[in-house]
Amino acid sequence: MKIACWSGPRNISTAMMYAFANRADCAAVDEPFYAAYLALTGLEHPMRAEIMASQPQDPAEVIAELTGENPGGLPHVYHKHMAQHMLPEIPRDWFGGMKHILLIRHPARVVASFSAKYENPVLADIGFVQQAELHRQLLAEGLDPVVVDSADIRADPEGMLRQLCARIGLDWDPAMLSWPAGPKPEDGVWAAHWYGAVHQSTGFAGVEGPMPELEGVAKALAEAAQPSYEELVDLRIRSE
Numbered sequence: 001m002k003i004a005c006w007s008g009p010r011n012i013s014t015a016m017m018y019a020f021a022n023r024a025d026c027a028a029v030d031e032p033f034y035a036a037y038l039a040l041t042g043l044e045h046p047m048r049a050e051i052m053a054s055q056p057q058d059p060a061e062v063i064a065e066l067t068g069e070n071p072g073g074l075p076h077v078y079h080k081h082m083a084q085h086m087l088p089e090i091p092r093d094w095f096g097g098m099k100h101i102l103l104i105r106h107p108a109r110v111v112a113s114f115s116a117k118y119e120n121p122v123l124a125d126i127g128f129v130q131q132a133e134l135h136r137q138l139l140a141e142g143l144d145p146v147v148v149d150s151a152d153i154r155a156d157p158e159g160m161l162r163q164l165c166a167r168i169g170l171d172w173d174p175a176m177l178s179w180p181a182g183p184k185p186e187d188g189v190w191a192a193h194w195y196g197a198v199h200q201s202t203g204f205a206g207v208e209g210p211m212p213e214l215e216g217v218a219k220a221l222a223e224a225a226q227p228s229y230e231e232l233v234d235l236r237i238r239s240e
Contacts, residue, residue, distance in 0.1 A: 001076045001170060002066070004098040006083045006134055008127025010113035011105045012150040012205075013080055014198045019161065019176040020078035021186050027071035028078045030188040032062050033085040040087055046193045054189040059090040067094050076170065083130035092137070099168040100138050100145040102131050104232050107225035112212035121221065128225035135232060147236040157204040159239025167237060178203040 003020070007013035014030075021028035035055035038048055045051065056062050070077040079098070086092070107128060114121055123129060138145040146167045153160045157177055165172050181202050183191060191199070214222055 002098045003078045005101040005103055006081050007103040010110050011103055017080040018179045022175045022179040023173045026076040027074045028186040030080050030186050037085040047190050050189045063094050083127035100143055102135055102145055102147045105150045107222040107229050108211050111218050111222040115218055123224050128228035132228040132231045147232050149236045154204055155207050156239045163237050163239055
């Protein structure tokens, strides 16, 4: 099985990757289109040169790797994607070979966290519009995408991951609930900038605290993302 999880930044996307990678039967791939995205957009992200050198910049080469044999010959592979990396000019004719997950998080939490690490973010940087558009496309193609909210996973990791596995046809494995602290083999080179907190973790963090209070540009950005989030949030799966 090939699993494509579409998230935005500053979600629990890396923790989710670690959860799947901790299964003995599953490999993981970290943001495979990142270098291609930077090459196509010309954006100046932290560690841009290192990212460009670490991955294929040609989307066709990335797609060939994703659709080829799973790393290590394992039965399953989990692809951690950022929705904003899937630019319109990147082909999508390979989507049918994947099980698709959309991992969402409330815009106010994303904006508060992302703004602390990335200067002057705009709507295109945080993935909400792209997630909603991807969801519409996947539905139109009959690919049954599964929507899951990070807040629900943090509140009930086992219940939510059991539900998620059931929806995509994957046997439950309790190894998904914890992992060793520290860097992981599947980490992208950008981990040095972004993954400090998750490298200290050994499992999913608990329930989040109060919603951050945003002002000015940050508040406007979260409000602009809200309609796309609301398009998906009522479709999310729940634990039983």
